Amino acid sequence: xxxxxxxxxxxxxxxxxxxxxxxxxxxxxxxxxxxxxxxxxxxxxxxxxxxxxxxxxxxxxxxxxxxxxxxxxxxxxxxxxxxxxxxxxxxxxxxxxxxxxxxxxxxxxxxxxxxxxxxxxxxxxxxxxxxxxxxxxxxxxxxxxxxxxxxxxxxxxxxxxxxxxxxxxxxxxxxxxxxxxxxxxxxxxxxxxxxxxxxxxxxxxxxxxxxxxxxxxxxxxxxxxxxxxxxxxxxxxxxxxxxxxxxxxxxxxxxxxxxxxxxxxxxxxxxxxxxxxxxxxxxxxxxxxxxxxxxxxxxxxxxxxxxxxxxxxxxxxxxxxxxxxxxxxxxxxxxxxxxxxxxxxxxxxxxxxxxxxxxxxxxxxxxxxxxxxxxxxxxxxxxxxxxxxxxxxxxxxxxxxxxxxxxxxxxxxxxxxxx
Amino acid sequence: xxxxxxxxxxxxxxxxxxxxxxxxxxxxxxxxxxxxxxxxxxxxxxxxxxxxxxxxxxxxxxxxxxxxxxxxxxxxxxxxxxxxxxxxxxxxxxxxx
Numbered sequence: 253x254x255x256x257x258x259x260x261x262x263x264x265x266x267x268x269x270x271x272x273x274x275x276x277x278x279x280x281x282x283x284x285x286x287x288x289x290x291x292x293x294x295x296x297x298x299x300x301x302x303x304x305x306x307x308x309x310x311x312x313x314x315x316x317x318x319x320x321x322x323x324x325x326x327x328x329x330x331x332x333x334x335x336x337x338x339x340x341x342x343x344x345x346x347x348x349x350x351x352x353x354x355x356x357x358x359x360x361x362x363x364x365x366x367x368x369x370x371x372x373x374x375x376x377x378x379x380x381x382x383x384x385x386x387x388x389x390x391x392x393x394x395x396x397x398x399x400x401x402x403x404x405x406x407x408x409x410x411x412x413x414x415x416x417x418x419x420x421x422x423x424x425x426x427x428x429x430x431x432x433x434x435x436x437x438x439x440x441x442x443x444x445x446x447x448x449x450x451x452x453x454x455x456x457x458x459x460x461x462x463x464x465x466x467x468x469x470x471x472x473x474x475x476x477x478x479x480x481x482x483x484x485x486x487x488x489x490x491x492x493x494x495x496x497x498x499x500x501x502x503x504x505x506x507x508x509x510x511x512x513x514x515x516x517x518x519x520x521x522x523x524x525x526x527x528x529x530x531x532x533x534x535x536x537x538x539x540x541x542x543x544x545x546x547x548x549x550x551x552x553x554x555x556x557x558x559x560x561x562x563x564x565x566x567x568x569x570x571x572x573x574x575x576x577x578x579x580x581x582x583x584x585x586x587x588x589x590x591x592x593x594x595x596x597x598x599x600x601x602x603x604x605x606x607x608x609x610x611x612x613x614x615x616x617x618x619x620x621x622x623x624x625x626x627x628x629x630x631x632x633x634x635x636x637x638x639x640x641x642x643x644x645x646x647x648x649x650x651x652x653x654x655x656x657x658x659x660x661x662x663x664x665x666x667x668x669x670x671x
Numbered sequence: 672x673x674x675x676x677x678x679x680x681x682x683x684x685x686x687x688x689x690x691x692x693x694x695x696x697x698x699x700x701x702x703x704x705x706x707x708x709x710x711x712x713x714x715x716x717x718x719x720x721x722x723x724x725x726x727x728x729x730x731x732x733x734x735x736x737x738x739x740x741x742x743x744x745x746x747x748x749x750x751x752x753x754x755x756x757x758x759x760x761x762x763x764x765x766x767x768x
């Protein structure tokens with residue numbers, strides 16, 4: 253990490269040279285014939301897993317293969333919200349593990365991921381919302397996760413643009429606030445992990461799509477067929493989000509996943525006007541302001557499964573209706589871009605970080621509409637699972653077999669996007 | 672927004688429809704004879720096809736009827752729609768609409 257370590261001094265020194273002496277943040281490499289571990293999927297979760305395998309588990313030869321460019325999938329397509337106020341103890345432990353890793357991630361990676369704990373406020377509009385969110389507040393406090401209840405007036409004091417007029421279509425009856433929640437810079441997460449992993453010797457291979465998974469006569473994974481040739485591997489970890497079903501079907505593994513488009517959009521950039529993250533599950537809107545000044549707005553999933561990375565305009569319009577009613581000052585804002593990402597949704601809205609029935613093949617998937625917040629924790633636990641061939645106690649409940657055995661972790665109410 | 676050809680009413684905009692998920696999943700005739708893995712497979716496991724996907728739709732704000740469709744999930748193009756009970760048409764990806 254020494255040569256290009258970022259600090260005020262190194263920035264100053266390079267500035268004197270006109271910033272012409274910087275080198276690429278990660279090495280461009282050709283795939284080697286074999287590795288100890290190959291991670292499929294170069295998003296934050298996959299790159300992070302490679303980093304923790306190298307940094308904490310001292311695995312020798314590691315590669316990340318990515319069919320496009322790193323951070324170009326859901327890592328670059330989400331609304332960067334980070335929170336851990338999930339209902340059940342298993343989930344609270346999982347997501348809070350991640351929040352704790354976020355808190356010093358910039359220092360650990362020596363890369364500014366711009367983690368900002370500005371607070372995540374979830375709005376309640378119906379009696380049912382109020383009951384559910386208060387239950388979440390109490391459950392979170394029992395799990396040691398901060399979450400507090402706000403009256404409409406307190407919510408407005410925390411977020412002044414909020415409209416708490418009792419006569420709107422869905423009036424605000426209160427809010428649950430997690431002050432440790434916030435946002436981070438999505439690209440920096442992928443780039444920071446890629447840079448740190450590359451310096452520890454991890455090969456990051458872009459434009460390399462997996463087309464087959466070879467197994468030995470005992471059924472164990474032995475190699476990946478890719479668009480850049482055959483890559484032998486003793487262990488393969490798949491972290492491919494919406495494409496996980498397609499990748500694992502190459503090894504004959506069926507998963508409880510369906511892949512849906514999830515859309516987001518950003519406005520023109522404006523001066524700082526919005527102090528926190530505000531979300532409404534019931535009327536489906538969530539919004540924050542990026543450091544660049546754009547409003548970052550999350551819309552809903554489309555109705556049907558798809559791999560197209562785009563969705564229908566009426567989904568975005570529905571979200572903007574809600575935003576304009578809750579935050580009337582945004583009514584004349586212009587939207588600049590919208591896009592879709594493909595999210596892999598499980599029946600209980602909880603992820604899977606586990607071994608598969610195929611020896612040597614591991615999977616980290618099912619993050620659905622809320623994977624970004626979990627990036628460091630998910631990567632950390634996936635690396636543990638691959639290195640030790642058994643789950644960490646935190647991800648032990650998040651198996652594929654929970655669907656067979658009836659131990660579902662039903663977070664449909666805590667997952668923000670209504671499905 | 673998709674234009675969906677309802678086999679009863681013709682092409683209509685997507686907002687008239689609700690989605691019914693993967694088609695041709697048949698409830699086992701006698702669930703009590705299944706083991707947990709087979710029952711979980713029926714309840715939860717999905718093919719999640721990347722390519723030609725057979726799926727159910729319901730024309731909820733039209734004729735109200737369920738029907739099946741073949742749609743390419745890499746392009747969202749509908750390749751065929753057909754009535755409930757009819758066999759899946761033999762159409763490959765890239766086939767005419």
